[in-house]
Amino acid sequence: MNYRELGRTGWKISEISFGAWAIGGAWGDVDDKESLAALHAALDGGVNFFDTADVYGDGRSERLMAKLRNERKEPFYIATKAGRRLPKQTAKGYSRSNLTSFINRSLRNLDTDAIDLLQLHCPPTEVYYMPEAFGILDDLVKAGKLRHYGVSVEKVEEALKAMEFPNVQSVQIIFNIFRQRPAELFFPEAQRRKVGILARVPLASGMLSGKITGDSKFAKDDHRNFNRQGEAFDRGETFSGVDFETGLRAVEELKALSPKNVAMAQLALRWILEFPAVTCAIPGAKRPAQVAENIAASDLPPLPTGTMKKIGAIYEKEIRPLVHQYW
Numbered sequence: 001m002n003y004r005e006l007g008r009t010g011w012k013i014s015e016i017s018f019g020a021w022a023i024g025g026a027w028g029d030v031d032d033k034e035s036l037a038a039l040h041a042a043l044d045g046g047v048n049f050f051d052t053a054d055v056y057g058d059g060r061s062e063r064l065m066a067k068l069r070n071e072r073k074e075p076f077y078i079a080t081k082a083g084r085r086l087p088k089q090t091a092k093g094y095s096r097s098n099l100t101s102f103i104n105r106s107l108r109n110l111d112t113d114a115i116d117l118l119q120l121h122c123p124p125t126e127v128y129y130m131p132e133a134f135g136i137l138d139d140l141v142k143a144g145k146l147r148h149y150g151v152s153v154e155k156v157e158e159a160l161k162a163m164e165f166p167n168v169q170s171v172q173i174i175f176n177i178f179r180q181r182p183a184e185l186f187f188p189e190a191q192r193r194k195v196g197i198l199a200r201v202p203l204a205s206g207m208l209s210g211k212i213t214g215d216s217k218f219a220k221d222d223h224r225n226f227n228r229q230g231e232a233f234d235r236g237e238t239f240s241g242v243d244f245e246t247g248l249r250a251v252e253e254l255k256a257l258s259p260k261n262v263a264m265a266q267l268a269l270r271w272i273l274e275f276p277a278v279t280c281a282i283p284g285a286k287r288p289a290q291v292a293e294n295i296a297a298s299d300l301p302p303l304p305t306g307t308m309k310k311i312g313a314i315y316e317k318e319i320r321p322l323v324h325q326y327w
């Protein structure tokens, strides 16, 4: 496992880290025992950074993280998020009293005195024009409840605006073979400002693992079933906003580019690691075997230039017209 520095925190975090949404909920049935085994496997493999949120399984994911911390001695970082507990997403909801109460609840779930990294959880764009919201986070850092904070954004423009607040240490954004626009303007600017980048949805909700087919069935409570058109939250969070049939067609073309003995999920993760602006990818995983496959991407050699070009060409032809200008 290789490590990269996160923003100006001085932390060195695993370039393949762990996304803990699926072990909380909204991805079909999960078993806490297996989820915990996946978390242990991640630590065993050198992962030292975990991304969760207060709303993943209404705290279930955070509580599993607390369990992991209690069961293991080695230090690791937990990033969580706040904002999505609001009954309705309004900028006004990002108030001192709401943020403080969300954060107090996360502290209890995580069984800790201080949150390593708190991210605003895809707030309305207007929040990035409210310095007072970031002032509240500064106060919570001073009060010792947060060590650092960052943002999780939907759009490149929000990322660029968020970085104007000097204490934003990290931006979490969708970045994968199906979502390439962040690399254009945002990556160079984040590097210039020394802001960390957490690449989320790196497998396009599992589609880039190559295992999904036209016959794949998803449980009723799996967002890959109920959010394809953005019925419950931003449609970009499900298969990166790429229409299902088009995505499958592109994956077929990508499969041919995987080097021998390299799983398609590993190709997708390795592709992300080719961008030095990225601090880490945070693939979600429900089982130890998925974790093992994903973390092994860190030890693969860089992808040949020819492969990067071919991936770029598939994006240009199949995917770009569908998604590029939306996020």
Ligand SMILES: NC(=O)c1ccc[n+]([C@@H]2O[C@H](COP(=O)([O-])OP(=O)(O)OC[C@H]3O[C@@H](n4cnc5c(N)ncnc54)[C@H](OP(=O)(O)O)[C@@H]3O)[C@@H](O)[C@H]2O)c1
Pocket: 018, 019, 020, 021, 022, 027, 051, 052, 081, 121, 122, 152, 153, 172, 200, 201, 202, 203, 204, 205, 206, 207, 209, 211, 237, 265, 282, 283, 284, 285, 286, 289, 290, 291, 293, 294
């Ligand atoms: N708004 C936000 O801030 C936001 C939104 C989305 C995600 N996130 C964060 O980003 C993380 C990653 O994104 P994501 O979980 O949405 O999507 P993802 O990482 O692209 O896909 C994860 C899913 O792919 C499947 N998978 C994982 N490894 C695999 C492998 N090696 N082979 C085959 N299938 C594999 C698993 O589902 P199955 O086994 O069920 O197929 C897993 O749950 C989340 O966990 C969360 O921490 C944040």
